[in-house]
Amino acid sequence: HTPNFTGSYENTLKDYKRTPAKPMMDGEPLYEDHPIEFNAERNGHSVSVDVRRPLYWDLFSGAFGHTYGHHSVWQMWQPGRDPINFPLLPWYEAVDQPGAWQMQFGRRLMESRPFLTRIPDDSVIVPHDVKTSVPGAGRYRFVATRDKNGSYAMVYVPVGRPFTVRMDVISGKKVTAWWYNPRNGKAQKIGNFSNEGTHTFVPPQLGENSDWILVLDDADAGFKAPGK
Template sequence: MKALVTLIVLTLFLSRMDGTAADLPRLKVSENRRFLVTETGQPFFWLGDTAWELFHRLTREEALHYLDTRARQGFTVIQAVALAEVDGLNTPNPYGHRPLVENDPTRPDVREGPDNDYWEHVDFIVRAANQRGLYIGLLPTWGDKWNKKWGTGPEIFTPQNAEIYGEWLGRRYRNAGVIWILGGDRPVETDTHREIIRAMARGLRRGDGGAHLITFHPVGGAGSAQWFHTEPWLDFNMRQNGHGTEFNGRYEQTRADYDRTPVKPVLDGEPIYEDHPVHFDPARQGHSIAADARRAAYWDLFSGAFGHTYGHHSIWQFWSPERPPVNHPLLPWRQALHQPGALQMRHAKQLLLSRPFLTRIPDDSVLIPDRIPTSVPGAGRYRFVATRDTAGTYAMVYVPVGRPFRVRMNAIHAERVRAWWFSPRNGRAQSAGEFPAAGEQAFTPPDPGEHLDWVLVLDDATRNYPPPGQP
């Protein structure tokens, strides 16, 4: 009875978000179950950024600066957490507000009057993001609030209150441009953990009437499919391939989830961040660079992912010198906004959208293995991967290192193939000639230098596709 009364009270605090997402189309899973599309069937490229502490740490002015920057850089999704990781329950936001009354998920701290509670700050940021063409990948909570494997906690969720909280959140953001991301970097270890996630999903569906897609953000090295692949509420799979730099054992798992049945879209929602301690071991392996972030993006995308999430180690925590650092951030967050990896992510989006998008499949058989396969297709940081469309009108090979390789030209179903070199570093394309669509053909990247990756693009010459990366 108490829970019912609480829910009735909560519903009185209906969203101030009405009309927020008027200019953002709703998203759905494509008919072939591999991609996300708009309600009219247009391809949607998820280019995400991990801004986990966005609602908790930034002022409104800072949030607008962040959102304006990411919108200009071509991002489409901002991943942020309502009940944040870094003591998000007890450390107030910049305006002195906390999200819950007495840390009770059935009692969000909402107050009468404008701009005087935590949730109105969240409303402001969600609305501002939507107005800039950005969807919010909204995590209802970070995972240490239901499984204190690590982090500050405390554990506050049960299956009962998770459903109530989910319904309240779903109602509040029913009309906003959001995508629900359950979980929050914690393992699902018990039946209670599973029931908390399922209950929150039920609540969200009831609250928003099914208006938004739902996925699950897993622990590092895992994917949502590991626990919830067949659950009807899970619209697409999210992986956290995590903060290593090797294809083997990490980014190859994107293809493993792509191959699961029933078919569901797959996305890497947390790859290695730029400027992050590699494998959390800076003393031995240093910090990652833009080349590491680029490799992760193309490995994931060419292995079947429908989009990609970028991250920067200073951005997720919005670190600045007056704050305690988490795991050795290198730059203040405002400076980190302009790191090269962030600027280069849009090139991958533009490349893939310049060719038929919804028929694209992973296909490493385009590549011919070398006499020594660890050279081509390679291993570790030096793995080549390939993708093509089902009609055979184009194929692409991601080339992480400047060594020669060979491809099967009959991957293109035509008489002649027009070849291009596309740079993931600057988004420019240059002609690589025309060839018969038969037999094998050797290619050598234009510049064999270290960390100078390339994409070989092969087109059916009769299609007259634009240069790669151009609309």
């Protein structure tokens, strides 16, 4: 129960690449409001961004789905019951925590583009000279997925910082770019670009807990806004 990009997400990709291919998913990522590394007194508790990151780390690395958990819900804690490892609120309030509601936006995003031809591909991301910046490390690991036929690509941006992508992963001559907000499921169009070389994008909001998804579409594909 760490908020960092660890070997478990690399194992998602390894399992995806096995032959014959089989569906797989992470059965127990970090729970919301869970003591970080089981030590609340030293590390505090996870927050919504800490459960959003595993959602996209797993999905973009080849998982067919995802699981969500909350520290109060698994033990059904409420006043009058013995707490286990510092639950923050009763289970009947925890079911409405932000991270729980935000899981639906991941599904909407995935289902708004061709699903069965999607493959993991971090080569979409151009590494920075300082690789711990991009593709990043710890909480701030960028990951990418794309349509194997070139109709779209997506990059999960776990922290608000500029990054560069390859445009040639898209098949068309023009690329339509979008920002998708994993906190509210809303998309905003960035614009249309020539499909040439690389392009640097700057998220609309910078900062440590400002995660985003960059969506690149073949402009001729006629897709609706991400999540629609």
